[in-house]
Amino acid sequence: MINILKIASKNLMRYRRRTILTTLLITIGIVAVLLFISLSGSFRALMVGQITDSMLGHVQIHKKGYVASIESLPLTLNMKPAMVEKVTGYLSERDDIEAWTTRVKFGAMFSNFKETTSIRFNSIDPEMEIATSPLLPGRLIEGDRKAAFVEPGKIVIPELIAKGLKVKVGDSIVIVATNREGSVNGNTFMIRGVLEGISGPGGRDGYMHIDDARNLLRMEDTEISEIAIRLKSSKALSKIHKEMNTYFGQFNNKAGKPAFDVHTWEKLSPFSNIAKMIDMLDVFIKVMLVAIVLISIMNVMLMAVYERINEIGTIAAIGTIPSRILSLFVTEGLLLGILGAFIGSVISFTIVYIMNVKTISFSFGRQENLVLQPTLAINEVLIISGVVILVSVLASLQPAWKASRMDPIEALRHF
Amino acid sequence: MSLIEASGLCKTYQAGDIAVKAINEVNFNIDVGSFVSFVGPSGSGKSTLLNMIGCLDSPSCGELHVAGTDVSSLDQKQAAIFRGENIGFVFQDFNLIPVLSVYENVEYPLIMVQNWPAAKRRKQVMELLDAVGMKEQADKLPSQLSGGQKQRVAIARALVTNAKLVLADEPTANLDSVTAHRVIELMKSMREKFNTTFIFSTHDPKIMAEAEVTYTLVDGSIENKEEVAS
Numbered sequence: 181m182i183n184i185l186k187i188a189s190k191n192l193m194r195y196r197r198r199t200i201l202t203t204l205l206i207t208i209g210i211v212a213v214l215l216f217i218s219l220s221g222s223f224r225a226l227m228v229g230q231i232t233d234s235m236l237g238h239v240q241i242h243k244k245g246y247v248a249s250i251e252s253l254p255l256t257l258n259m260k261p262a263m264v265e266k267v268t269g270y271l272s273e274r275d276d277i278e279a280w281t282t283r284v285k286f287g288a289m290f291s292n293f294k295e296t297t298s299i300r301f302n303s304i305d306p307e308m309e310i311a312t313s314p315l316l317p318g319r320l321i322e323g324d325r326k327a328a329f330v331e332p333g334k335i336v337i338p339e340l341i342a343k344g345l346k347v348k349v350g351d352s353i354v355i356v357a358t359n360r361e362g363s364v365n366g367n368t369f370m371i372r373g374v375l376e377g378i379s380g381p382g383g384r385d386g387y388m389h390i391d392d393a394r395n396l397l398r399m400e401d402t403e404i405s406e407i408a409i410r411l412k413s414s415k416a417l418s419k420i421h422k423e424m425n426t427y428f429g430q431f432n433n434k435a436g437k438p439a440f441d442v443h444t445w446e447k448l449s450p451f452s453n454i455a456k457m458i459d460m461l462d463v464f465i466k467v468m469l470v471a472i473v474l475i476s477i478m479n480v481m482l483m484a485v486y487e488r489i490n491e492i493g494t495i496a497a498i499g500t501i502p503s504r505i506l507s508l509f510v511t512e513g514l515l516l517g518i519l520g521a522f523i524g525s526v527i528s529f530t531i532v533y534i535m536n537v538k539t540i541s542f543s544f545g546r547q548e549n550l551v552l553q554p555t556l557a558i559n560e561v562l563i564i565s566g567v568v569i570l571v572s573v574l575a576s577l578q579p580a581w582k583a584s585r586m587d588p589i590e591a592l593r594h595f
Numbered sequence: 596m597s598l599i600e601a602s603g604l605c606k607t608y609q610a611g612d613i614a615v616k617a618i619n620e621v622n623f624n625i626d627v628g629s630f631v632s633f634v635g636p637s638g639s640g641k642s643t644l645l646n647m648i649g650c651l652d653s654p655s656c657g658e659l660h661v662a663g664t665d666v667s668s669l670d671q672k673q674a675a676i677f678r679g680e681n682i683g684f685v686f687q688d689f690n691l692i693p694v695l696s697v698y699e700n701v702e703y704p705l706i707m708v709q710n711w712p713a714a715k716r717r718k719q720v721m722e723l724l725d726a727v728g729m730k731e732q733a734d735k736l737p738s739q740l741s742g743g744q745k746q747r748v749a750i751a752r753a754l755v756t757n758a759k760l761v762l763a764d765e766p767t768a769n770l771d772s773v774t775a776h777r778v779i780e781l782m783k784s785m786r787e788k789f790n791t792t793f794i795f796s797t798h799d800p801k802i803m804a805e806a807e808v809t810y811t812l813v814d815g816s817i818e819n820k821e822e823v824a825s
Contacts, residue, residue, distance in 0.1 A: 183706040183707075184706075184707075187695070187703075187706075187707075190694045190695065191694060193694065194693065194694040490688075490690065491690070491692060493690075494684075494686065494690040494692070495692075495703070495707060496675065497649070497651060497678065497684050498678065498679065498683070498684055498703075498704050498707075498708060498752070498753075499675050499676065499677075499678040499679020499680070499682070499704065499708040499756075500675065500679070500704075500707045500708055501672055501675045501676060501679075501708075502671060502672060502675065503672075504707055504708075508707075585671075588651050589646055589651050589652055592686070592690075
């Protein structure tokens with residue numbers, strides 16, 4: 181085999197310019213794919229991180245039907261204490277969950293004593309919330325990020341309302357809400373922070389302390405609208421989601437229907453569609469790479485066979501069996517693939533390293549200076565290189581087969 | 596003892612609707628270690644006959660035994676293996692592989708055909724290069740050699756597998772008369788050294804005079820057999 185490799189490499193070097201051009205084409209293809217995957221993966225991870233770590237968490241559990249009616253934030257579909265206990269009891273037993281938070285979500289009227297508008301609130305336990313959504317304080321554009329996120333009597337409002345009603349941190353405002361029985365109640369609060377908007381559900385919500393919400397809504401029980409969960413590793417999302425679905429699927433309501441809904445962030449955020457598009461683009465560009473490698477290798481190997489017909493006749497005449505001739509040409513294709521994959525991978529790693537050193541930032545919606553940190557996973561590089569090498573071998577099979585089946589007499593007559 | 600036995604051997608080609616008889620029921624025996632030439636004008640069937648003896652082509656009828664094997668029914672792979680084990684070829688255009696050195700060209704059949712271990716290969720190749728007087732040129736590429744030197748390398752490559760038979764189709768056609776004579780002399784000396792049977796085709800009267808047995812082919816038939824006492 182080593183001897184065949186030696187002969188094949190010498191054969192490649194006889195057409196040096198062609199070999200260099202083909203290798204260059206494969207290299208450019210590999211670099212393009214790896215950089216695209218690296219950048220799109222970084223963008224995806226960044227955006228998913230923003231969404232899960234500043235708002236949604238990785239998984240959310242609601243009473244069945246709540247998500248379907250989430251636009252109206254129905255208090256009648258809150259989870260009762262017994263249901264909450266079932267969920268929190270289960271979550272405490274799992275060691276793959278980093279944190280969870282319980283939220284009461286409701287709609288209310290917001291008044292600055294001159295104007296009134298509608299607002300949606302997440303009422304939270306600040307410690308649990310920050311443990312689950314660690315990037316939430318980072319979204320504060322006004323107010324102290326290091327202080328407790330919310331305290332009784334102090335709320336955080338979205339930027340849209342702060343601008344629309346011209347209120348700022350330290351102002352007093354009134355929140356009026358209707359509870360599940362239809363009673364209306366209002367309380368005065370102080371604004372302790374203004375939160376930047378973010379695309380997706382909950383991106384324009386305000387926050388208040390959960391005790392304030394219970395007081396405002398005159399809740400007697402510790403009802404909860406949703407439980408957001410942060411996993412230790414987002415890679416385990418689908419496995420954990422499946423296990424949770426199975427576990428909570430065993431609980432039925434009085435009507436005999438499932439009592440809980442378990443959703444991943446992907447089901448709750450429209451960004452998941454963008455993430456899917458990025459994944460599709462990844463696949464598309466990989467297919468393009470395969471096509472480039474297939475066509476370039478097949479072309480160069482067909483030319484090699486055509487130009488060496490007489491030589492093929494000679495080696496066949498001296499007794500080289502067809503499978504050896506086939507392996508010689510396949511090895512030439514293999515070497516082209518390995519060379520292109522290796523150089524392409526090295527260049528890609530270098531460019532990714534430089535990009536990390538130089539720091540690439542961008543804006544997404546209202547968020548500015550998001551820093552891309554492209555990475556290249558070794559297994560991704562190995563898989564793509566492996567595919568390129570495999571395609572190189574497949575592309576050289578047809579020309580190699582043609583060479584191995586040549587009639588030696590005809591081949592020897594060819595000049 | 597016969598190395599080659601041909602009986603009623605024929606080869607017919609189909610050219611459109613017309614069947615062309617390239618070889619017409621020829622019979623001959625060639626002994627081990629003999630130095631034989633097939634001569635005749637272009638189109639007389641010399642190359643066709645050598646191709647059949649060399650298992651590059653199969654007869655349309657008759658029997659052909661080479662080194663005790665009926666070669667008329669070998670498939671492509673069997674024929675390749677048989678050639679690799681028994682037959683060496685010397686071509687009119689030398690047919691050396693341009694990217695390989697002299698040494699590597701001679702070594703090539705031992706790698707691609709017989710898979711000899713490296714140390715044994717080296718010994719054999721150097722011995723053959725020495726025998727054909729090309730040891731000093733071992734690292735040169737074919738493009739750096741004269742026509743006569745290339746043919747010497749080709750003869751070494753043909754003999755390197757310890758072939759029983761070397762077939763040379765017009766081996767001197769591209770050489771000047773002095774070089775051609777030297778090549779024939781080299782082939783003769785190799786025959787003496789390795790007891791290999793040499794068969795070559797030519798239409799050069801000076802070269803055909805060097806053969807011990809000469810078969811004259813006309814229109815696919817053996818018209819004459821001439822033996823020169825050694």
